[in-house]
Amino acid sequence: xxxxxxxxxxxxxxxxxxxxxxxxxxxxxxxxxxxxxxxxxxxxxxxxxxxxxxxxxxxxxxxxxxxxxxxxxxxxxxxxxxxxxxxxxxxxxxxxxxxxxxxxxxxxxxxxxxxxxxxxxxxxxxxxxxxxxxxxxxxxxxxxxxxxxxxxxxxxxxxxxxxxxxxxxxxxxxxxxxxxxxxxxxxxxxxxxxxxxxxxxxxxxxxxxxxxxxxxxxxxxxxxxxxxxxxxxxxxxxxxxxxxxxxxxxxxxxxxxxxxxxxxxxxxxxxxxxxxxxxxxxxxxxxxxxxxxxxxxxxxxxxxxxxxxxxxxxxxxxxxxxxxxxxxxxxxxxxxxxxxxxxxxxxxxxxxxxxxxxxxxxxxxxxxxxxxxxxxxxxxxxxxxxxxxxxxxxxxxxxxxxxxx
Numbered sequence: 001x002x003x004x005x006x007x008x009x010x011x012x013x014x015x016x017x018x019x020x021x022x023x024x025x026x027x028x029x030x031x032x033x034x035x036x037x038x039x040x041x042x043x044x045x046x047x048x049x050x051x052x053x054x055x056x057x058x059x060x061x062x063x064x065x066x067x068x069x070x071x072x073x074x075x076x077x078x079x080x081x082x083x084x085x086x087x088x089x090x091x092x093x094x095x096x097x098x099x100x101x102x103x104x105x106x107x108x109x110x111x112x113x114x115x116x117x118x119x120x121x122x123x124x125x126x127x128x129x130x131x132x133x134x135x136x137x138x139x140x141x142x143x144x145x146x147x148x149x150x151x152x153x154x155x156x157x158x159x160x161x162x163x164x165x166x167x168x169x170x171x172x173x174x175x176x177x178x179x180x181x182x183x184x185x186x187x188x189x190x191x192x193x194x195x196x197x198x199x200x201x202x203x204x205x206x207x208x209x210x211x212x213x214x215x216x217x218x219x220x221x222x223x224x225x226x227x228x229x230x231x232x233x234x235x236x237x238x239x240x241x242x243x244x245x246x247x248x249x250x251x252x253x254x255x256x257x258x259x260x261x262x263x264x265x266x267x268x269x270x271x272x273x274x275x276x277x278x279x280x281x282x283x284x285x286x287x288x289x290x291x292x293x294x295x296x297x298x299x300x301x302x303x304x305x306x307x308x309x310x311x312x313x314x315x316x317x318x319x320x321x322x323x324x325x326x327x328x329x330x331x332x333x334x335x336x337x338x339x340x341x342x343x344x345x346x347x348x349x350x351x352x353x354x355x356x357x358x359x360x361x362x363x364x365x366x367x368x369x370x371x372x373x374x375x376x377x378x379x380x381x382x383x384x385x386x387x388x389x390x391x392x393x394x395x396x397x398x399x400x401x402x403x404x405x
Contacts, residue, residue, distance in 0.1 A: 015038070015039070015040045015042070015045050015109045015110050015111060016038075016039045016040070016109075017036050017037070017038060017039075017107060017108075017109050018036065018037045018039065019035075019036060019037045020034075020035075020036040020107055021033075021034070021035045021036070022034050022105045022107075024090075024100060028100075029091075030089060030090050030091025030092070031087055031088070031089060031090070031091075032087070032088040032090050032105065033085070033086075033087055034049065034085070034086040034087070034088060034105070034107060035083065035084065035085045035086075036083075036084055036107055037082070037083055037084075038079055038080075038081050038082060038083075038084050038109060039081055040081045040109075042081075042111070043080055043081075044078045044079075044080065045078065045079055045080070045081070045109055045110075045111075046077065046078060046109065046110065046111070046112075046114065047077040047078070047079050047084070047086075047107065047108070047109050048077065048106075048107070048108045048109070048160065049062045049065065049077070049086065049088060049105065049106070049107055050062055050105070050106045050108070050162055050163070051088075051090070051093075051094070051103060051104065051105050051106070052103075052104050052106075052162075052163055052164060052165070053098055053099075053102050053103060053104075054102045054103075054104050054165055054181050055099075055101075055102035056102075056165075058279070059162075059164070059278040059279060060093055060094050060098075061093055062088060062093055062105075063093055064088065064089040064092040064093050065077070065086055065087065065088055065089075066086070066087040066089070067085065067086065067087070068085040068086075068087070070087075073086065079109075088105070090103075104163055104181065106162060106163045106183075108160070108161055108162070110161075110187070112158075112160065112161075112187035112403055115136075115158050115187070115403070116136035116137060116138050116158070117137065117138055117139065117157065117158050118136065118137040118138075118139075118140075118155055118156065118157055118158070118192075119134060119135075119136055119155075119156040119157075119158070119189045119401060120134065120135045120136065120137060120149070120153050120154070120155050120156075121133075121134055121153060121154040121155075121156070121254075121258060122134070122135070122152070122153050123152060123153060123154060123199060123202040123203055124148075124152035124153065124202065125202075126201075126202050126205075127201075127202065127203060127204060127205040127253070129257060130257070131257050131258070131259070132254070132257040132258045134258055134260070140310070145192070145193075145302060147219075147220060149193075150193055150196050150198065150199070150219075150220055150300075150301055150302060151196060151198030151199060151202070151219045151220065152198070152202060154191055154195075154199055154399070155191065155192050155193065156189035156190055156191050156192065156399070156400070156401055157189060157190055157191075157192050157309060157310050157311060158187060158188075158189055159187060159188050159189070159190050159270075159273070159274050159309065160187055161183075161184045161185050161186055161187055162183075162184060162273070162278075163181065163182065163183045163184075164181075164182055164184075164272075164273050164276060164278075165179055165180070165181055165182075166179060166180055166181075166182045166268075166269055166272050166273075166330060167179025167180060167330055178329045178330045178331060178332060179330065179332070180330045180331060180332055180333060180334060180335060181334040181335075182269045182273070182334070182335055182336075182338060183334070183335070183336045183337070184269060184270065184273055184336075184337060185336060185337055186337065186402065186403060186404060187403045188262075188266075188270060188400045188401060188402050188403055189400060189401040189403070190266065190270070190274050190311060190398065190399075190400045191398040191399050191400070192302075192306065192310055192311050192312055193301040193302050193312050193313065193398065194222040194223075194301050194312075194313055194317065194318060194320065194396045194397065194398050195222065195223050195225075195250075195396065195397050195398060195399065196219060196220055196221060196222060196223055196301055197217065197218060197219050197220075197221055197222070197223045198219030198220065199223070200223040200225075200250070201219070203250055203253050203254060204250060204253065215297075215298060215318075216297065216298065218300070220300040220301060221298060221299075221300055221301070222298055222301055222313075222317060222318045222396040223396060223397075224318060224395065224396055225250075225321075225395075225396065225397055227265065227321045227323075227397070229249065229250060230249060230250045230251055230265060230321065230397050231245045231246065231249055231250075231251055231265060231323070232245050232246020232247070232248075232249040232251075232252070233246065234246050235249070239323060239324075239325065239339075239340075240323075240324075240325075240339035240340060240342065241342065243264065251263055251264065251265070251399070254399070260401060262400075262401050262402035262403065262404075263399055263400070263401055263402075264323065264399065264400055264401075264402055265321055265322060265323040265397060265399065265400070266322055266323065266398070266399075266400045267322060267323055267324055267338065267339055267340065268322045268324045268338075268340060269335075269337075269338050270322075270400060271320070271322050274309060274311055274314065275307065275311070275314040275315065277307040277308035277309040277311070278308060278309070279308060296317075296318075298317045298318050298396075299317060301313055301317070304316070317396070318395055318396035319395040319396065320395055320396055320397055320398060321395050321396075321397045323339075323340070324338075324339065324340025324341075325340050325341050325342070325343065325344050326340075326341075326344055327340060327341050
């Protein structure tokens with residue numbers, strides 16, 4: 001007998017799901033019946049159905065859908081409040097090679113589907129500007145993301161909520177760590193490029209190189225920073241109980257001048273979800289970067305093709321900070337919107353207080369020195385301090401704009 005795992009995301013402001021039921025037909029004929037109650041103040045509501053094989057981390061394209069009368073439903077799905085019923089033809093979309101024992105189906109609803117695909121922050125006014133205007137785009141502009149979008153503007157791409165398998169089980173290489181099923185219930189915009197030196201100067205007033213001396217200098221190269229420079233040391237110590245950032249920090253200036261308090265550094269879960277881009281097939285990247293002092297010499301941002309969600313350099317180039325405090329293991333229990341532990345894990349007793357710093361997780365670091373490999377699940381733990389023994393290994397960062405619904 002087949003068993004489908006069932007997830008539903010609800011509570012998106014004016015839109016909410018309840019009484020979600022996901023059942024396979026008996027006897028099994030490849031069809032899945034989905035029903036739910038939809039409460040909303042709006043007459044037309046966007047609905048999304050997605051599926052993932054939790055044993056491999058592979059996402060499936062859920063596109064062959066019908067209403068209860070057998071009429072084809074074409075995305076984007078729009079439904080009125082009340083009791084809703086959908087039939088998914090899993091055999092058509094997934095075809096062979098799957099088991100419903102590990103198939104997780106997700107139903108999401110929310111006005112976030114109405115958001116434009118790209119959010120653009122104009123920081124060309126520099127550090128003395130009174131504000132940074134925000135505009136929105138539905139597609140990549142004609143001519144692509146030119147240099148102005150890497151220096152005088154910050155471009156963020158909409159990332160829809162969903163379910164994925166976090167950790168190394170999704171691939172065979174380096175598959176010796178823990179993994180878990182993660183549900184992200186809130187949409188967010190993520191910067192398509194790592195923050196560059198040009199962007200840093202526009203917001204902070206100057207380029208002050210930190211850490212390694214191997215980083216090339218130039219407006220199109222990634223800015224290497226300590227997380228304390230991005231959020232502030234006091235703010236880092238209070239995460240995740242508080243999202244406040246220190247006055248004068250990079251995020252503080254960005255929040256104040258856009259009047260958008262949702263700007264943040266991504267969590268580990270958000271970072272890996274965006275890096276995988278709904279697939280396990282594009283999460284290994286091989287590139288032989290030039291090396292010096294056992295560290296890669298980065299290239300300009302966006303020099304190579306983006307991932308499936310239009311994000312550049314998620315694998316390769318500089319390592320990137322995430323906001324979570326360090327945990328040596330994820331554990332195996334399913335989680336929803338994880339923020340990481342409240343206290344640093346994996347360092348000696350008393351060391352946190354004595355050093356006055358916290359340890360952070362880096363993502364996308366160089367794999368093994370012989371292969372030059374990068375993978376979505378790679379994670380390393382370092383002290384976030386220029387006084388530590390790894391001072392020359394400061395990482396880069398990209399920002400997100402958290403959306404509530």
